[in-house]
Amino acid sequence: MTTRREFVQRSAALAALGAAGVPLGAQAQNLELAKILCGFPPGGTSDAISRRIADKLRGGYATNVVVENKPGAGGQIAVTTLRDSPADGSTMLLTPSSMLSIYPFTYPKLPYKPLEDLQPVSLACTFNHGFGVGPAVPESVKDFKGFLAWAKANPEKANYGSPAAGSMPHMVAALASILSGVPLKHIPYRGSAPGIQDLLGGQIAAMCSPIGDYLPYIKTGKLRVLAISGVNRSQFVADVPTFRQQGLPITVREWYGLFLPGKASAQTARRAAAYVQTALSQPDVVTSMAQFGMEVQSSSPQVLGDLLKADADEWRRLIKQIGFTAES
Numbered sequence: 001m002t003t004r005r006e007f008v009q010r011s012a013a014l015a016a017l018g019a020a021g022v023p024l025g026a027q028a029q030n031l032e033l034a035k036i037l038c039g040f041p042p043g044g045t046s047d048a049i050s051r052r053i054a055d056k057l058r059g060g061y062a063t064n065v066v067v068e069n070k071p072g073a074g075g076q077i078a079v080t081t082l083r084d085s086p087a088d089g090s091t092m093l094l095t096p097s098s099m100l101s102i103y104p105f106t107y108p109k110l111p112y113k114p115l116e117d118l119q120p121v122s123l124a125c126t127f128n129h130g131f132g133v134g135p136a137v138p139e140s141v142k143d144f145k146g147f148l149a150w151a152k153a154n155p156e157k158a159n160y161g162s163p164a165a166g167s168m169p170h171m172v173a174a175l176a177s178i179l180s181g182v183p184l185k186h187i188p189y190r191g192s193a194p195g196i197q198d199l200l201g202g203q204i205a206a207m208c209s210p211i212g213d214y215l216p217y218i219k220t221g222k223l224r225v226l227a228i229s230g231v232n233r234s235q236f237v238a239d240v241p242t243f244r245q246q247g248l249p250i251t252v253r254e255w256y257g258l259f260l261p262g263k264a265s266a267q268t269a270r271r272a273a274a275y276v277q278t279a280l281s282q283p284d285v286v287t288s289m290a291q292f293g294m295e296v297q298s299s300s301p302q303v304l305g306d307l308l309k310a311d312a313d314e315w316r317r318l319i320k321q322i323g324f325t326a327e328s
Contacts, residue, residue, distance in 0.1 A: 034062035036258075037085075037093040039078030041071045044191065045212060045292050049124065049256060050094045052288055056279030061272065062090070074164050075099040076111065083117040087264040089272055094124060097255050098168045101311035105319040106166045107326045114312070119260040119269050120304035122276040125294040126255045128230040129169045130211040130237065131160070131176070134199040134223045137206065144227040144246045147206065148182045159185040160206035161195035166326050168254050171315075172229050172243075173208035174322050179248050199223060210254070211236055212293025229253065236293050255297070257304050269301040 036054050040046040047069060054065040070078040079099055085091035100114035112118075131144060136157065141150050151158035162170035165188040177184040187204055189195035192213045199207045200222050207213075211234055217223050218237065228234050228242045229252040243250040258276055260269055277298040279285065286296045299307075 030060075031062035031088070031090050032064070034065045034090045034092070035068045036065065037078045037082055037091065038067055038069050039071060039075030039093075039095055039099065040069070040191075042069055044193075045210070045294075046094065046096065046256070048292065049289065049294070052285055053094065053124065053258075053276065053279055056282055056285060057275055060278070061275040074103070074166070076103070076107075079114075079118070080111050082259060082261055083112050085261050087261045087268065089260060089264065089268045091261065092121060092272065093118070093259045094256055095259065096168070097257065097308070097311060098166075100257075100308055101315045102166065102168060102171060102319065104312065105316050106324055114308065117262040119262050119264040119266075120301045120308065121258040121260055121269050122273045122280075122301065123297050123299040123304050123307070124256040124258055124276070124280060125289050125296050126253055127292075127294045128211045128228050128234045128253055129172050129208055130214055130225040130229070130234075130240070131173060131206060131208050131227040131243075132199065132214050132223050132225045133206045134202060134204070136202040136204065137224075139224075141226070142224075143241065144176070144243065144248070147226055148180050151182050151184060151205075155183065157205055158183065159187055159204055160208055161187045161189050161198060161204045162208050163192045163195060164188055164190065166324065168252065169208040169210070171318065171322060171324070172250060172252050173206075174324065175250055175318065176227075176243060176248055178322060179250070196223075210293060212291075215291075215293055234293070235295070236290075255307070256294070257308070266301070273298075273301050 036050045038047050038050040050067045054067050058065040070081050075095060078093055082091060082093040103110055141147050160173050170186060192209045195207050196213055198204045214223060214225050225237050225240045227246060228240050229250060230242060231251045233242060280296050280298040289296050
């Protein structure tokens with residue numbers, strides 16, 4: 001039985017399909033089962049976003065839409081699983097951009113080629129990374145310049161964590177260290193959660209991580225965010241200046257995107273994009289993603305593909321400047 005919500009979502013998606021030029025016959029070929037691959041374990045941000053989108057696609061894009069977690073190798077397993085999946089639209093991948101724009105230049109034997117093995121569908125959301133400090137750093141340190149001065153005076157304590165070696169937060173902080181000329185020791189973690197816990201406990205001085213990871217602790221005063229990676233300040237921590245505002249030419253904003261296998265047709269991608277765009281436009285989706293520090297933003301397949309190419313070109317240059325490889 002089709003619920004009123006499913007009927008409204010389906011009607012809106014069908015209108016979008018028509019506008020996108022997808023033939024009516026293709027519009028009617030709904031899937032019985034579709035799945036969204038997530039490269040991280042249940043309970044994390046990636047998993048939560050995947051499940052929210054799956055819920056909104058259920059009953060419209062496919063009769064049933066489920067999330068299949070494929071954690072491991074920093075998200076690589078999920079990407080390779082998508083590459084080898086059917087091209088009929090029944091399998092999509094939700095992934096942060098790092099696996100597609102950074103990994104090709106840090107892993108010499110990456111098992112996939114992002115621009116060939118994946119068919120873009122739509123952006124899902126964008127977010128900033130933040131550089132935060134905990135109780136190991138004196139409360140007198142109010143901004144990133146202050147942290148650098150403290151790090152110079154206390155080189156044995158000048159460290160920072162990130163969710164993983166080679167992750168975008170790691171690259172952001174490494175770039176800040178290079179540009180400032182202040183050595184900062186990197187401590188990689190398996191995800192943001194254990195790093196944040198060590199930050200709160202004073203085991204590490206600082207952490208570079210998606211801004212949403214800090215939100216539950218900022219109001220309690222347990223940690224302080226000193227810099228934001230984006231072009232502009234974040235709506236979630238509007239009082240925190242960007243790196244650029246503090247004299248470092250760093251502007252990085254990461255995104256989540258949805259993809260089909262590379263062999264999927266452009267028509268299949270446009271159909272998926274129409275339903276995804278409708279799902280992301282729902283007010284409760286916007287609200288729920290904001291809890292994770294995410295700003296909802298959908299797109300056409302073409303726009304996502306162009307963004308991926310531009311990001312890859314930029315990170316090719318930056319990785320050379322940083323000098324990092326997964327084997328280093």
